[in-house]
Amino acid sequence: MRNYQSRAFDTHDKALVLRAVISTMQDLGFIIDKADEKLGTISGTSFDYSHASKLTVSIRSKNSKQLIVRANAQI
Numbered sequence: 037m038r039n040y041q042s043r044a045f046d047t048h049d050k051a052l053v054l055r056a057v058i059s060t061m062q063d064l065g066f067i068i069d070k071a072d073e074k075l076g077t078i079s080g081t082s083f084d085y086s087h088a089s090k091l092t093v094s095i096r097s098k099n100s101k102q103l104i105v106r107a108n109a110q111i
Contacts, residue, residue: 092107
């Protein structure tokens, strides 16, 4: 399950990836609840007609040239 929740990106600029994740979440209608650059986590909530969704994204180093981005959603 963890494999299809994760994706590797060929960059080591954690701040850039963090900003891109926040922008993407906002484009998808999520309200950002918490973002922590030091920990590399972003949490947001989306309210739909029938339910609320919670999305948590974590960013961590894979090696010196790649970052792993993992998303976990709850409905």
